[in-house]
Amino acid sequence: MLITPLLSQQGTVSDAPEVRTPFTLNAVFDPAVGHNAFSFAGKDVPPTIRVSPGGEIKVKYDNRLPVVSHEKCVDVPCKNISNLHFHGMHVSPERPQDDVLTMVAHPGQVLGYRVEVPDYAPPGLYWYHTHPHEESDRQAIDGMSGAIVVEGIDRYYPEVRNLRERVLVLRDREIEKDDPSREQIKQQVGIPTGRCGKSDEQEPERVFTLNGQLRPLIPIGAGERQFWRIVNASPDLYADLQLDGQPLQIVALDGMPLSYHDPNRRTRNVTHMFVPPAGRVEAIVTGPAAGTHSTLRTRCIDTGPDGDANPEMVIADVVSGMEDRSRVREVPATESLPIYKEPFTRQMEALEKSSPDFTVTFTEDKKGFYINGRKFSMDELPMLRVRIGSYQHWRVLNPTHELHPFHIHQVHFLAYATNGVRSKTPDWLDTVDVPYGGSVDLVMDFTDPVIRGMSVFHCHLLSHEDKGMMAKILFE
Numbered sequence: 114m115l116i117t118p119l120l121s122q123q124g125t126v127s128d129a130p131e132v133r134t135p136f137t138l139n140a141v142f143d144p145a146v147g148h149n150a151f152s153f154a155g156k157d158v159p160p161t162i163r164v165s166p167g168g169e170i171k172v173k174y175d176n177r178l179p180v181v182s183h184e185k186c187v188d189v190p191c192k193n194i195s196n197l198h199f200h201g202m203h204v205s206p207e208r209p210q211d212d213v214l215t216m217v218a219h220p221g222q223v224l225g226y227r228v229e230v231p232d233y234a235p236p237g238l239y240w241y242h243t244h245p246h247e248e249s250d251r252q253a254i255d256g257m258s259g260a261i262v263v264e265g266i267d268r269y270y271p272e273v274r275n276l277r278e279r280v281l282v283l284r285d286r287e288i289e290k291d292d293p294s295r296e297q298i299k300q301q302v303g304i305p306t307g308r309c310g311k312s313d314e315q316e317p318e319r320v321f322t323l324n325g326q327l328r329p330l331i332p333i334g335a336g337e338r339q340f341w342r343i344v345n346a347s348p349d350l351y352a353d354l355q356l357d358g359q360p361l362q363i364v365a366l367d368g369m370p371l372s373y374h375d376p377n378r379r380t381r382n383v384t385h386m387f388v389p390p391a392g393r394v395e396a397i398v399t400g401p402a403a404g405t406h407s408t409l410r411t412r413c414i415d416t417g418p419d420g421d422a423n424p425e426m427v428i429a430d431v432v433s434g435m436e437d438r439s440r441v442r443e444v445p446a447t448e449s450l451p452i453y454k455e456p457f458t459r460q461m462e463a464l465e466k467s468s469p470d471f472t473v474t475f476t477e478d479k480k481g482f483y484i485n486g487r488k489f490s491m492d493e494l495p496m497l498r499v500r501i502g503s504y505q506h507w508r509v510l511n512p513t514h515e516l517h518p519f520h521i522h523q524v525h526f527l528a529y530a531t532n533g534v535r536s537k538t539p540d541w542l543d544t545v546d547v548p549y550g551g552s553v554d555l556v557m558d559f560t561d562p563v564i565r566g567m568s569v570f571h572c573h574l575l576s577h578e579d580k581g582m583m584a585k586i587l588f589e
């Protein structure tokens with residue numbers, strides 16, 4: 114495919130402001146863009162939260178959204194209810210921590226979060242986003258999300274030390290069918306004209322942005338190694354990330370260093386990396402030869418006959434030899450030693466061969482989206498209770514005709530088989546894609562004593578979650 118360089122018109126990727134706690138985050142209606150937004154320190158740019166293992170995130174979340182909304186949430190006007198979820202973090206699901214069930218702010222109300230990060234927390238990239246049932250999709254489209262970095266990943270992989278680090282947040286921009294700039298935007302991000310996948314819907318409704326910009330430039334030195342920490346904060350676009358001509362050297366997935374369960378596990382080179390909505394990838398990348406130009410792109414994804422269009426597109430241009438005026442942070446060296454979690458191999462082998470302790474089945478029809486035949490409501494009882502201190506084998510079945518990414522709050526799981534076939538590189542994740550007409554098998558880690566109380570698991574296509582594809586789980 115031919116890429117038209119747009120260098121003269123493009124902006125350089127901008128870094129989000131950084132914050133250490135405590136801080137205040139406001140939810141506001143921004144008349145300049147005509148939709149809701151996060152406001153931090155007087156600007157509509159969500160900050161990157163930095164926290165050390167053993168530290169805490171203290172945030173006052175002030176819902177200043179208007180009582181009457183003109184935005185649409187799952188086919189009805191939004192009520193502008195909001196709250197925060199700290200995606201992937203191994204913290205308590207109870208108030209005042211990562212609680213999306215009882216901590217709910219109506220317009221005019223304030224929530225006080227105090228999230229205690231354990232000292233054994235895997236260091237890596239996490240993220241925060243709003244999680245009000247029936248309104249989460251709209252607020253994610255409105256960009257109400259940001260990155261969280263748990264510091265100290267260099268303890269696991271010293272090769273990232275002193276590399277320049279970029280926190281890259283993928284969000285999306287709507288291009289409605291009647292949008293006059295639609296064709297121009299499609300061209301700008303280089304969407305090819307041919308078909309992509311089996312979806313009946315081939316016209317994309319969204320395109321990716323990177324740190325709020327459409328196809329920005331990422332400056333890098335020729336042959337320079339940089340550490341890129343990428344979160345897919347889109348509510349429904351899958352990414353299959355590729356850096357033209359260069360491998361991605363994967364260091365961590367979903368916030369967890371690859372070696373967290375196995376000190377001998379090295380980084381992994383891949384030519385492209387599939388990142389479902391809510392997933393994260395942290396990788397070392399190498400700048401192209403001087404004066405050349407490559408792109409960070411997402412490849413075409415087959416979301417299934419009932420899925421949305423998810424075409425190939427350019428996310429950013431990666432340019433070496435370009436003057437870089439931005440102040441880019443370098444990964445500092447951490448003093449303390451890494452904490453590893455036991456690999457528990459024998460127990461896991463037995464679990465993998467056992468029949469599932471619990472099966473999640475995703476279904477949908479014209480009236481809604483379901484888990485095990487049930488449509489979520491806030492006053493629902495837990496679908497299941499699990500004893501803290503155990504590992505469980507879960508199977509997630511997707512008999513529908515589209516992809517669904519499975520996510521459970523607070524917990525990482527080992528995704529070891531897809532469609533019944535064991536993976537060559539089983540990874541610990543908090544969000545995993547479930548192929549249409551297929552299944553995934555997972556070892557759930559319910560051993561962390563701080564993860565106690567009522568929580569949820571759901572599909573991370575947020576419109577599906579809003580329409581009922583969520584269920585409660587009680588950790589006791």
Ligand SMILES: [Cu+2]
Nearest residue numbers: 517572574577
């Ligand atoms: Cu779904």
